[in-house]
Amino acid sequence: MEVRDSNGTVLNEGDNVTLVKDLKVKGxxxxxxxxxxxxxxxxxxxxxxxxxxxxxxxxxxxxxEFLKKA
Structure with missing residues (x-):
């Protein structure tokens, strides 16, 4: 299984990512x-x-879809 960010870059365990949109956290x-x-x-x-x-x-x-690899 390949996990990809919003730009199509492959994400791996332990990677650092940046948010591309303001997100409200439920709760x-x-x-x-x-x-x-x-x-x-x-x-x-x-x-x-x-x-x-x-x-x-x-x-x-x-x-x-809200992340991009840093």
């Missing part, structure tokens, strides 16, 4: 801004989603 009042660096992603069984951590949010799942 919190926080919004992740465009350009935010997410370090050390974890690939899931679904090729359209990756797991990651942010400073205040643990267990965050992001769709690959």
């Amino acid at each position: 919190t009042s926080e919004t992740l801004k465009r350009g935010t660096m997410i370090k050390g992603i974890h690939l899931t069984d679904n090729e359209d989603e990756v797991e990651c951590r942010h400073a205040k949010i643990k267990g965050l799942v992001l769709r690959t």
Whole structure:
């Protein structure tokens, strides 16, 4: 299974990615801004989603269509 970002670049376990769009996080009042660096992603069984951590949010799942490889 190949996981690709919004530009078509292949993503691997532990890569750093950048957000390409402001995202509201469900269950919190926080919004992740465009350009935010997410370090050390974890690939899931679904090729359209990756797991990651942010400073205040643990267990965050992001769709690959909103990411680009850093």
